[in-house]
Amino acid sequence: MRSLKSFKSQKKRPLPVILLADVSGSMSVDGKIQSLNFAIREMIESLAEESDVRAEIQLSIITFGGQANIHTPLSNVNSISWTDMTASGGTPMGGAFQLCTTMFQDRNSISGRAYRPTIVLVSDGQPTDDYGSALQALLSDERASKGFRMALAIGDDADKRVLQEFLADAENNRVFEANEARRIRDFFQLVTMSVSSRSKSANPNSGNILSHIPDLDWEL
Amino acid sequence: MVHCLATSVIGSAHVETGMPCQDAWLFQADDDAMIGVVCDGLGSKKSSHLGSTTACTAALEAWKVWKDSSVGTPEDFIRLLEVTWRLMLRDTPPVDSATTCVVFIQDHHQRCFVAQLGDGMFIKRQDEDIYLHPYQQHDFGFTKGLGLPHTLNDWTIHQLPLLKEGESILMLSDGLSEDLEIESMSSLIQYLIDDVAHDFNPEKRLTTELDDWGGHDDKTLLLIWREA
Numbered sequence: 001m002r003s004l005k006s007f008k009s010q011k012k013r014p015l016p017v018i019l020l021a022d023v024s025g026s027m028s029v030d031g032k033i034q035s036l037n038f039a040i041r042e043m044i045e046s047l048a049e050e051s052d053v054r055a056e057i058q059l060s061i062i063t064f065g066g067q068a069n070i071h072t073p074l075s076n077v078n079s080i081s082w083t084d085m086t087a088s089g090g091t092p093m094g095g096a097f098q099l100c101t102t103m104f105q106d107r108n109s110i111s112g113r114a115y116r117p118t119i120v121l122v123s124d125g126q127p128t129d130d131y132g133s134a135l136q137a138l139l140s141d142e143r144a145s146k147g148f149r150m151a152l153a154i155g156d157d158a159d160k161r162v163l164q165e166f167l168a169d170a171e172n173n174r175v176f177e178a179n180e181a182r183r184i185r186d187f188f189q190l191v192t193m194s195v196s197s198r199s200k201s202a203n204p205n206s207g208n209i210l211s212h213i214p215d216l217d218w219e220l
Numbered sequence: 221m222v223h224c225l226a227t228s229v230i231g232s233a234h235v236e237t238g239m240p241c242q243d244a245w246l247f248q249a250d251d252d253a254m255i256g257v258v259c260d261g262l263g264s265k266k267s268s269h270l271g272s273t274t275a276c277t278a279a280l281e282a283w284k285v286w287k288d289s290s291v292g293t294p295e296d297f298i299r300l301l302e303v304t305w306r307l308m309l310r311d312t313p314p315v316d317s318a319t320t321c322v323v324f325i326q327d328h329h330q331r332c333f334v335a336q337l338g339d340g341m342f343i344k345r346q347d348e349d350i351y352l353h354p355y356q357q358h359d360f361g362f363t364k365g366l367g368l369p370h371t372l373n374d375w376t377i378h379q380l381p382l383l384k385e386g387e388s389i390l391m392l393s394d395g396l397s398e399d400l401e402i403e404s405m406s407s408l409i410q411y412l413i414d415d416v417a418h419d420f421n422p423e424k425r426l427t428t429e430l431d432d433w434g435g436h437d438d439k440t441l442l443l444i445w446r447e448a
Contacts, residue, residue, distance in 0.1 A: 002415065004429035007408045009401050113398060116360035146360045205360055 015055035015115040015199050016074055017191070018103065018147070020096045022123035022154070023065030027087035032124060032154055035181035037084040039188035046192045047077040055115050055199040060103065061085075068095025074109055093123065093162065094131030097138045104144035115204040117147040120191055121166050122184075124154035131162065139168055150194075152176045152187045222249050222383070224256070225417050226442040227426045231395055233263075233436035240269040242319075243393045243438040246276035248283075252382070255283045256324040258340055258440050260393040261317070262365055270309070271317025275366055278305035279323050287327040294333045294377045297325065305366055318367035322353075322391050324444070332380045337370065338363040341397035343390040344380065345409050352402060353378055388413065388445035395437030396430075412443050 019040070027033040040061070047057045060074035066089020072080060100119060103109050110117060138144045151163040153175050160175050167173040178184050198204045230241035242261030248254065259275040261268025282300035286292045301323070309317055320338030325331070334342045334353050342353035354376060364374045383389065388409050392400070400408070412426075419425040430439050 002411060003432070004408075004411070004416070004426075005432055005434075007404045007411070008399050008433065009404075011401075013398065112359050114360065143359055146362055 012054065012056040013113045013115055013204075014058050014111065015195065015204055016058045016060070016110050016117040017195055018074070018100055018117060018119045019059065019061045020093075020100060020119065020121045021061055021063050021071070021085065022091060022093070022125065023063045023085045023087045024091040024125055024128075025065070025088050026091075026125050026157065027065065027154075030155070031181045032184070033085065033087040035184040036122065036154075039185040041082045041084075042185065043188045043192045044077050044080055044082055047195060048080075050196050050199065054201075055204050057195060057199055062096045062099045062103075064092045064096040065089045066092070068092050068099050070099060074103065090128035091123065091125045092129040093121075093127035094129040094134035097131060097134035101134070101138045101141050101144050104141055104147070110143070115198070118150065118191070118195060118198075119144075119147045120150045120152070121163060122152045122154065122187075123163065124158050126157075126159040127162060135162075135165060139166075148194075150176070150191060152178055152184070154178050154184060221447050222254060222444060223417065223447065224249070224442070224444050225412060225422055225426060226440070227423055227430060228393075228438060228440040229427055229430040229433075231435060231437040231439065234438060241438045242269045242272055243395070243440040244269075244272040244276045244319075245391075245440050245442045246280055247442060247444065248280060251328070253287055253327045254325075254383075254444065255280060256389060256391055256442050256444050258322045258391040258393055258442050259319045260338070260340060260395070260438070260440070261319045262363070262368075263437075265316050265318045265367070267312050267316040268319055270312055271305075271314075271319040271367055274308050274317065275301075275305050275319050275321050278308050279321070281308075283325060283327075287325075287329070290329040294325075294331075294335055294379065295372060297323075298335055298372060298375055298377070302366065314367035316367070318365045320363055320365045320393075324389055324391065326382055330382060332382050333377060334380060335375050335377045337375045338365040339394040339397075341390075341392040341394070341400075343392075343405055343409075344383075345388045345390070345406055346384075347386070348406055350402065350405050351380075352405075383444070383446050385446050386448035388443060391440075391442040391444075393438065393440040395435055395439035396433070396441060399433075399435065409443065409445075412441075413445055417443075 061072040228243040259272035261272035344351040
């Protein structure tokens with residue numbers, strides 16, 4: 001017998017995660033790019049294994065090293081086959097902000113059905129392009145400005161001021177710091193827990209991004 | 221003859237937290253004149269259940285005044301609704317009572333329109349054709365609403381031809397609309413008219429089916445149709 005429920009869409013609502021990853025030349029030293037590759041691969045595997053989720057977790061990776069590129073188009077984490085990133089060139093962070101804003105403005109990419117996206121920025125240096133206007137465009141864009149934002153500064157040379165500008169008035173506007181490569185993995189475990197927790201919660205749109213994580217072990 | 225089938229059901233998130241249903245609906249017809257309203261109180265606001273029910277009542281009171289004059293515009297109706305809602309809330313702060321609002325109106329002066337502030341869905345079916353009211357999208361759980369900062373321009377208003385025989389109107393809160401696809405709307409309306417409305421107890425059947433729908437959010441469905 002037919003029921004109202006038979007008209008319900010079988011498609012889960014997307015929960016997009018957009019990662020802006022610094023792959024400039026400086027990331028090639030001290031095992032940073034290797035740690036970043038390992039951490040992202042581990043995050044993809046963990047998110048793909050999640051069951052009982054309300055949402056379809058999607059991931060896109062925008063890299064900035066020499067030039068800003070879409071390394072991984074926004075797609076279901078289950079369908080991503082990971083290719084390691086390589087590090088070289090300058091730090092065109094503004095270009096990455098631009099690509100991110102464009103992605104948000106494209107409703108075919110991030111649909112109106114999507115749950116609130118998460119934008120993650122990871123960098124070990126200072127922008128080498130004129131990032132200011134691109135960052136302001138992202139922060140003032142009607143859609144992009146609504147994303148949860150998280151930021152990781154890798155090493156002492158990271159421009160924490162820019163990362164703080166990126167977080168602006170985000171719910172948790174703390175820049176995480178990784179002074180050794182293994183802490184990159186810790187940060188991505190934090191991102192994984194946060195996304196996973198939201199995807200299972202009663203309302204994936206709401207809630208403080210870190211309130212879902214009770215025992216946060218992070219050195220400030 | 222105009223028929224109506226409607227209900228609101230509480231979502232699991234509100235059951236778990238002991239909160240009331242924050243959706244509300246209203247329908248009233250007077251010969252060829254009619255009003256249908258669906259409101260969804262914002263979950264983050266402590267008195268939004270009051271806000272949504274009051275918005276339905278305020279829309280009805282505004283309609284009574286508006287429909288008696290042939291000179292008023294849809295914008296005039298919105299102004300009346302906004303003021304009436306604030307006055308009817310009395311001491312409850314509007315910001316604590318924030319609610320979305322979708323209103324369908326037809327009157328004896330051949331005026332017919334839909335007006336929407338915030339989330340929700342309005343559909344008109346004519347034969348097999350579907351008109352989806354193009355509300356302004358406020359993505360990722362952010363929405364406009366009564367009690368939140370907004371202007372008249374945040375309302376999307378569309379004038380419609382009068383509801384004819386065989387035509388129907390479907391109004392939904394986002395607890396339902398976000399899990400539906402536009403391609404299935406015509407057959408959904410037909411199912412509601414042919415199956416649910418012909419049940420021994422249509423409202424109970426609809427409530428049971430919406431309870432079975434799942435999802436954390438409150439859900440409201442209001443169907444209006446003119447018999448062919």
